[in-house]
Amino acid sequence: MFGVSLLVLYLCSGVVFRFVACQPEPWENDHKFTFIEIILTVIPVLILVVIAVPSISLTARQFEPAPEDAADRQK
Secondary structure (H helix, E strand, C coil): CHHHHHHHHHHHHHHHHHHHHHCCCCCCCCCCCHHHHHHHHHHHHHHHHHHHHHHHHHHHHHCCCCCCCHHHHHC
C-alpha cells in the first residue's frame, strides 16, 4: 500500500510539474465565470444541508431514552 501511494504521488507530481512548466504565464484571474462558480458552490452546500438536517435529528433521537412501555410493545 505504501509503495502504491508513493507511485501515485510520483506520477501526480510529474504531471503537475510538467503542466506548470508548459505555462508561460500564470493564469489571469478573469471574472468570466463568477456566476457559475457561485452556483457550483451553493448547490452542493444546499444538498449537504438537506442531507444533514434529517441525519442530525435522527442521531439526536437515538440518544433519547426509550419510553416506559417499550418492552410491552415488542411482545
